[in-house]
Amino acid sequence: MPAPIRLRELIRTIRTARTQAEEREMIQKECAAIRSSFREEDNTYRCRNVAKLLYMHMLGYPAHFGQLECLKLIASQKFTDKRIGYLGAMLLLDERQDVHLLMTNCIKNDLNHSTQYVQGLALCTLGCMGSSEMCRDLAGEVEKLLKTSNSYLRKKAALCAVHVIRKVPELMEMFLPATKNLLSEKNHGVLHTSVVLLTEMCERSPDMLAHFRKLVPQLVRILKNLIMSGYSPEHDVSGISDPFLQVRILRLLRILGKGDDDSSEAMNDILAQVATNTETSKNVGNAILYETVLTIMDIKSESGLRVLAINILGRFLLNNDKNIRYVALTSLLKTVQTDHNAVQRHRSTIVDCLKDLDVSIKRRAMELSFALVNGNNIRGMMKELLYFLDSCDPEFKADCASGVFLAAEKYAPSKRWHIDTIMRVLTTAGSYVRDDSVPNLIQLITNSVEMHAYTVQRLYKALLDDISQQPLVQVASWCIGEYGDLLVSGQCEEEEPIQVTEDEVLDVLEGLLVSNLSTPVTRGYALTAIMKLSTRFTSVNRIKKVVSIYGSSIDVELQQRAVEYNALFKKYDHMRPALLERMPIMEKTASNGPTEIVQTNGETEPSVVEAKHPPPVTQPTNQANDLLDLLGGNDVVPVIQNTVSTKPASAGGELLDLLGDLSLSGGTSPAPAPSVPTSQPSFFLDGLTSQPLFNDIAAAGIPPMTAYNKNGLKIDFTFERANPNPNIAVITIHASNSTEADMTDFVFQAAVPKTFQLQLLSPSSNVVPALNQGTVTQVIRVLNPQKQQLRMRIKLTYTHKGSAVQDLAEVNNFPPQSWQ
């Protein structure tokens, strides 16, 4: 058998292949030769063959048949064999193959080998792909080597220990004694790996963290020596001594100083020193500064130091190097919540970064800009952001549009500005806005009563220009349907009113219906708008014709609407005016942040509907109303008086008895509504990256209360506001039983004073399980139109341990928000 070809020759040959097929052929031929060589158990050339196999593996070809051969190489006495064998093990084997466990014994032997380079190979391989079983078996050996005085082995053992800890965290304790004097080493390799080991231990265990806090002075000293020491050729990088070690120490200091005053104070000086003395002309200096800034921001540093850190970031922003600008933006993003004012100072630089050519930088700058928007800078910022929206790549448009909406909603200085801004977004990035922006905008427009004429006029003009952007078209058609009369009568005060006839308006709407650009949803909006105009315009016949045509539309949705509207013209014409009258002001169902806050900035606007400020509410509980179906598919629900059904029959005459003592005139008039909370810069960024922006927030307005707690039975009340009617409080009772026996046949009854109306829905069950294993819930709806102080008498009956129990109680401690 001739000697197998050498590795380099094989590589050369394979590289001459001109096609993929040719290469594959060569590889297959060589693999066959290698396989037969393995079968012959040829020790001499095994190393060469495995090396070739590894090369072919890197090209992407299968090499699993070489796994066992790697093990044989590792077991060999020759260093060359071991080197290739261990490399092969790291490349071809992993913990998923059982074969790897066969290595354990070899590694164990090699860890005790007389040659440090063999020991090094073993440590390296164990630290690279050692499975948890292997780590458990060999941890003791690693620990031994961690205590050796040989620095070459010690540093490898330290990182191997890190791997062991990552794989088997319970073994962390056993390495603790060995860490005792790791930091007194002079060798930088050992120091660095020791710091890594300590960091890993501190990150995983709060006890370890507390234990190692005492190392802070030593770490500070080491860092100081590095900075102050003269030139050391061995560790120098562009004039800085061992930047890798410096950064690692800074990171460990960060972890040790976090949340701890004493440690933070001990490191204040060194941090200030590093921050001011580090050379910033090269990347390496900036890497250290970057780490320093991160550390300063994380620990309990004094405010002067924090300002210094943010200023460093500000300087980074002006750096020519893109990488540094990117890193600055990322860090500022992390600190903008906690040090908002300091970051604000760099706002103009940040906004300039919006114009950067680099995509990564633009994205960070956009996110940061949104985080910096507040009531004072909204106008300027919005101008820049809208300009950005115009010119940015499509990948940004959706996020940017959502951000603009959110910011406008929170900080709009005036209604007109708000509407103008939204219109600008819809016209420039209309196809990228999210679906819920249409109903949100409609709700906003409805609430700005005095702007109706202006809004409908602007929307109409936008429609004349362009009907391709669906969200814009949908909002526009809805508005024209509602306020078409204002449009035609030319009532606009804000700008020059345009002259438009009824026919022209209907032309536009009909144009939407037939246009290929309109989606079915848009068509639905247009048809409904036309229908609404039948009560606002005089040319009813034309509208009737349009509606009847669509009665035979292929689109089922459109057809249904048209048929119903037709019926409205024929049989139900008497109902038509009432049904199609102007929509009342709508309440917002769910939003991200306090919607009712409008910070006026100079301009005073008569705030029309902002009188009632219900706390943020949950989804509406009302039933689907047929009328609403007819009038369009908006998510927002108009305020309609919910007729509360009469009390259930079971709570018949008995309750009137309960009412006996409750005085009806009530107490004093309710206290004024709680003051509106001022807006805080909310956590914008959470929404901007991957989740939808308009998240619901839980109703946290009204605190729960305990209504009854006796004999082991506890009844808690939790509250919700029933939207749309704020006069209705929805109370859910939670009954729990802490005794050892169940309470069966549990019945809860309640009575309220005459000015209230009560509705009791059915309970979840009538057994309250023992030992708090479950609760019985039941919903009570209380209508309180006169906003009187809520009081209630409750009667509880249940069977407990064989005997019937009955109890009466008064509930007076309702929180004020539940009835105001």
Place this chain on the structure above:
Amino acid sequence: MFMRFLLLFSRQGKLRLQKWFTPLTDREKKKVIRDMMMLVLARPARSCNFLQWRDLKIVYKRWYASLYFCAGLEDHDNELLALEVLHRYVELLDKYFGNVCELDIIFNFEKAYFILDEFLMEGEILETSKVAVGVSLEEADTLQETMEEYMSKPAY
């Protein structure tokens, strides 16, 4: 962890080195390699060296005309330092091979791995001194038997 993986590939999409510091299946590895090549090779010339991919920060560096280094870092890692790490590895290669070029790495890939294993381990830096790494490599190389020695020693 500092690095999750380190890849070296050519502009034509040929892998020259792959070091994984976390256990991944072959399939997952192939996916990462594909994605990295796609993302990095598509970057315009003068962009910044960082990008975001899944939950990792990717640091890449173009070296000479045709070779790319690509490392995946975790969220809390220092990207600027990662650039220094990549730079240091190139220096080590350069010192060992003497004016290193891509062909050196192709024909001596196993040595590239040996050098890497003296510099990084478990995704962390093992040795911060260039000199020390050079010395260990030299000494280990002398332990490698020449072919004659190899042939003349008795096989087990």
